[in-house]
Amino acid sequence: MFRRTFLGTALASVTMSGLAAPALAQTRRPKVATTFTILADMARNVAGDRAEIVSITKPGAEIHNYEPTPSDLVGARDADLILRNGMNLELWFEQFLRNLGDLPSATLSEGIEPMPISGGSYRGKPNPHAWMALDSAMIYVDNIAAALTRLDPAGEAEYRANADAYRQQITQTVSPLRDQARALPEARRWLVTSEGAFSYLARDFHLQEMYLWPINADAQGTPQQVRRVVDAIREHRIPVVFSESTVSDRPARQIAAETGAQYGGVLFVDSLSEPDGPVPTYLDLLRVTSETILKGLSDA
The missing domain is CATH 3.40.50.1980 (Nitrogenase molybdenum iron protein domain)
Known part of the structure; x- marks a missing residue:
């Protein structure tokens, strides 16, 4: 229900905050920071060798109430783009982004119909763990490819091919289970x-x-x-x-x-x-x- 193709709708759907300037001049590989490790791995599969991908949070980190360190800020300061989940997952992210200044970011859950949290103080707010469903994962991959293409238009064909292959790998992993x-x-x-x-x-x-x-x-x-x-x-x-x-x-x-x-x-x-x-x-x-x-x- 949520799947969409890469061209057209995906490129149009991803909100690229702060990315109104022309695309990155290709004197070096673009550096892309993600808010947590899952997004970093997804982005690496779509980017291939065209971009450097780093995760702000480390493996095993609790990401909901994560407290960024000065080294996290330093590590992301020279990034050309930050990819985040959205849906209120990264409660720490807005202040972190303000500390970085005018750095472009993209929200990878955009286009997914959220499931509401059904209890507690967050009742009614979006459940942010959308990457755990197959159809939603397809949208994450398309949104990553769209964000990378906006940053690096010359890599569009490579990003699209990588995204197509990665979607197939995800489907082959999840569908039998x-x-x-x-x-x-x-x-x-x-x-x-x-x-x-x-x-x-x-x-x-x-x-x-x-x-x-x-x-x-x-x-x-x-x-x-x-x-x-x-x-x-x-x-x-x-x-x-x-x-x-x-x-x-x-x-x-x-x-x-x-x-x-x-x-x-x-x-x-x-x-x-x-x-x-x-x-x-x-x-x-x-x-x-x-x-x-x-x-x-x-x-x-």
């Missing part, structure tokens, strides 16, 4: 996590979602949150509960112990790992997270 999830018995199709970061994936995989807290910027693991999830697990006989890599696994393990559900392990959503870790790329993140969910729901 999504089909497996949709084929599970309906009673097992529950996804219980610490953060409500998997709404887009749950909708895509036809899973019913339950979580302790809606977003990591909110209160985490309160007695009321734990009790609500414990009651739901018992009512629906949910077999497994998961946690995420950037938060403590203690609340999820507590719930598993109290209800008799299995603890299914760690899911990755907000950040990639170091290169020698389990999810050094976005494709790895999609694959490992989906496989962990499927194993937990199938084996429990």
